[in-house]
Amino acid sequence: MSATAQTPATPAEDTPLLEVRDVAKYFGSVNALQGVSLKVHAGEVTCVLGDNGAGKSTLIKILSGVFQPDAGEFLIEGRPVALAGPREARNHGIATVFQDLATIPLMSLWRNFFLGQEPTLGWGPTRRLDVGKALAIMRDELSKMGIDVRDPNQNVGTLSGGERQALAIARAVYFGARVLILDEPTSALGVRQSGIVLRYIMQAREQGKGVIFITHNPHHAYPVGNRFYLLKRGQLMASVRKHETTIEGLTEMMAGGTELAELSQELMGLTAGAGAPDPELAEVARELTREAQARSDGAAP
Amino acid sequence: MEIKPQGSGGIHRTAVGVADGKRANEAAPAGKDERLVQVSRVTKLMQRPELGALMGVIAIFVIFAGFDATPNHLWLAQAGLAAWSQQAAFFGIMAVPVGLLMIGGEFDLSTGVMTGATAIVMALLVGHAHWNAWLAIAGTLVFSALIGLLNGFVVVRSKLPSFIVTLATFFIIRGVSIGGVLKVNSGSTQVSLTGTSFPGLATATDVFGSSFAKTAALPSGYQTAVLWFIAVTIAGTWLLGRTRFGNWIYAVGGDANAARNTGVPVARTKILLFMSTSLAAGLVGIISFTQADSAVSEQGVGYEFYYIIAAVVGGCLLTGGYGSAVGAALGAAIIGMAFQGVIYAGWDSSWDFAFLGIVLLLAVLVNTFVYRRAQRARR
Numbered sequence: 001m002s003a004t005a006q007t008p009a010t011p012a013e014d015t016p017l018l019e020v021r022d023v024a025k026y027f028g029s030v031n032a033l034q035g036v037s038l039k040v041h042a043g044e045v046t047c048v049l050g051d052n053g054a055g056k057s058t059l060i061k062i063l064s065g066v067f068q069p070d071a072g073e074f075l076i077e078g079r080p081v082a083l084a085g086p087r088e089a090r091n092h093g094i095a096t097v098f099q100d101l102a103t104i105p106l107m108s109l110w111r112n113f114f115l116g117q118e119p120t121l122g123w124g125p126t127r128r129l130d131v132g133k134a135l136a137i138m139r140d141e142l143s144k145m146g147i148d149v150r151d152p153n154q155n156v157g158t159l160s161g162g163e164r165q166a167l168a169i170a171r172a173v174y175f176g177a178r179v180l181i182l183d184e185p186t187s188a189l190g191v192r193q194s195g196i197v198l199r200y201i202m203q204a205r206e207q208g209k210g211v212i213f214i215t216h217n218p219h220h221a222y223p224v225g226n227r228f229y230l231l232k233r234g235q236l237m238a239s240v241r242k243h244e245t246t247i248e249g250l251t252e253m254m255a256g257g258t259e260l261a262e263l264s265q266e267l268m269g270l271t272a273g274a275g276a277p278d279p280e281l282a283e284v285a286r287e288l289t290r291e292a293q294a295r296s297d298g299a300a301p
Numbered sequence: 302m303e304i305k306p307q308g309s310g311g312i313h314r315t316a317v318g319v320a321d322g323k324r325a326n327e328a329a330p331a332g333k334d335e336r337l338v339q340v341s342r343v344t345k346l347m348q349r350p351e352l353g354a355l356m357g358v359i360a361i362f363v364i365f366a367g368f369d370a371t372p373n374h375l376w377l378a379q380a381g382l383a384a385w386s387q388q389a390a391f392f393g394i395m396a397v398p399v400g401l402l403m404i405g406g407e408f409d410l411s412t413g414v415m416t417g418a419t420a421i422v423m424a425l426l427v428g429h430a431h432w433n434a435w436l437a438i439a440g441t442l443v444f445s446a447l448i449g450l451l452n453g454f455v456v457v458r459s460k461l462p463s464f465i466v467t468l469a470t471f472f473i474i475r476g477v478s479i480g481g482v483l484k485v486n487s488g489s490t491q492v493s494l495t496g497t498s499f500p501g502l503a504t505a506t507d508v509f510g511s512s513f514a515k516t517a518a519l520p521s522g523y524q525t526a527v528l529w530f531i532a533v534t535i536a537g538t539w540l541l542g543r544t545r546f547g548n549w550i551y552a553v554g555g556d557a558n559a560a561r562n563t564g565v566p567v568a569r570t571k572i573l574l575f576m577s578t579s580l581a582a583g584l585v586g587i588i589s590f591t592q593a594d595s596a597v598s599e600q601g602v603g604y605e606f607y608y609i610i611a612a613v614v615g616g617c618l619l620t621g622g623y624g625s626a627v628g629a630a631l632g633a634a635i636i637g638m639a640f641q642g643v644i645y646a647g648w649d650s651s652w653d654f655a656f657l658g659i660v661l662l663l664a665v666l667v668n669t670f671v672y673r674r675a676q677r678a679r680r
Binding site: 102104105120171 | 543544545547548549551552555556558559560562563564565566618622623
């Protein structure tokens with residue numbers, strides 16, 4: 001288990017950029033996360049899947065340095081570290097696109113882009129923001145994503161949701177030299193915008209970064225992912241590589257066939273019990289039954 | 302009273318920013334973005350947080366020029382400028398850091414009492430401990446910094462509202478500065494210098510508590526405090542607009558959680574802001590002591606609200622994340638003008654508070670209106 005013994009023995013590309021072993025996080029009497037291990041390799045997309053309340057956000061907050069794990073190990077390129085906060089994570093080249101995007105509405109585009117990592121000129125009391133450099137870099141990074149900066153002094157609060165997201169992603173891509181973490185980047189987006197985000201993920205992967213992609217949508221995860229971790233009720237339920245599964249298998253894993261069947265039964269019961277049976281609800285229940293049936297038939301391991 | 306409005310780099314258009322923004326548009330190959338609505342110069346001006354205060358300064362100046370009841374129309378003479386600028390300086394040296402702290406999302410209610418307490422510390426160090434005045438100044442500033450550190454540390458650690466924490470500090474300092482002074486100063490709350498020789502005091506007074514530009518028309522000159530006021534305003538403007546720390550101030554006040562997640566040292570930023578308000582109080586204490594050669598307990602109590610009013614009138618958002626140092630300085634100028642103007646107009650100064658209340662309400666209404674317009678950014 002010794003990191004020093006392991007690092008020279010294995011080629012560099014086999015050492016995960018980032019690894020957590022048996023991490024746990026407790027909030028009072030709630031075990032939000034327990035015994036979760038995860039590896040992120042360079043040039044790979046690691047997907048973390050799970051339903052609401054599965055512990056995805058808690059895991060991401062540990063990986064991005066917001067939370068400190070109550071148990072377990074945190075390793076960066078094989079060396080154990082304890083991140084004191086997101087600032088330290090960024091210094092290690094780990095950048096995160098948080099679900100709330102972590103942008104300040106009343107600050108301009110470029111001030112948001114460089115927040116916490118502002119380029120400076122000069123020394124001592126004359127040390128000042130290098131505005132010219134900041135604007136040039138930001139315009140460059142955003143144009144790489146196909147975004148034309150209209151006015152770099154525009155307040156972020158005046159941007160649309162999609163534009164804000166693009167800004168947050170461009171920022172994380174620029175500052176996440178090693179690892180890029182995206183927390184549910186597609187959950188609030190339309191079909192086209194989701195596609196664009198997936199393209200960013202592929203781009204980051206091609207640049208040799210380790211990408212962690214958190215989502216509850218297997219249709220978004222499967223095309224871009226290399227490894228899939230499935231979280232359920234704070235525990236790791238499965239971890240598979242892409243060649244070991246199919247998109248149907250992934251969907252099946254996420255919402256197990258038996259659970260779907262149970263849900264459809266429950267819905268059936270509801271429609272039967274109600275005074276006036278709701279035809280639409282009954283239709284949903286029938287659909288769930290069909291789904292569950294199809295899965296238990298088709299998805300043999 | 303217009304202090305470098307161009308150099309004040311708020312979060313909005315600065316001279317540099319506009320120039321670069323233009324270049325961006327020219328560089329775009331496809332020509333103009335059809336979504337980029339042309340924002341008129343007027344709207345751009347309206348977006349500056351200090352605009353309301355600037356209009357207020359002009360309005361107040363004109364009003365009191367009209368009501369000036371002095372025989373020689375002092376308001377429009379140098380004497381008037383010297384009189385209100387001195388008042389404004391004492392409010393402004395505090396209003397600028399209080400505004401910065403407000404932009405950072407916090408309040409400091411111990412600022413008023415601190416201006417008195419630091420004067421007492423200075424007076425005791427010079428008059429009782431017989432320190433060299435310059436050493437006493439260093440000691441006073443260290444004391445101020447420690448109080449700010451304490452305020453900031455407790456606020457950041459306890460996550461309590463700074464309103465409550467600094468209210469407690471206010472009462473503690475108030476109590477100690479009465480009780481403590483009575484104890485060491487043989488039963489009097491006024492610490493005056495007795496004796497003749499106080500090493501370093503003459504030069505310290507030259508720097509902090511004297512006057513300059515004495516002419517035949519104005520034999521008493523202008524107070525050096527005014528220069529300190531201008532210096533503090535320039536420093537605050539530079540800090541907010543052109544440094545990383547300034548970026549962090551806006552960020553921690555705008556959304557502390559987002560700031561933390563992007564790697565801004567939130568705790569350090571807030572603690573340094575609390576230290577800046579208490580250090581400014583130390584500066585005011587040093588100035589008022591060197592001017593009067595004495596200090597009284599409870600001096601400055603209640604002034605914390607003037608500083609907050611000045612900052613709000615200057616366009617600093619009470620909820621944080623928005624504002625400017627020049628705005629706070631202009632707010633201080635309004636208060637200074639009002640106090641002096643009431644005297645020159647021969648009005649009953651008992652009405653000062655009512656007047657201030659009306660100014661505050663009007664300023665907040667104007668700011669909210671301007672702020673909403675600025676957010677729409679359309680014309």
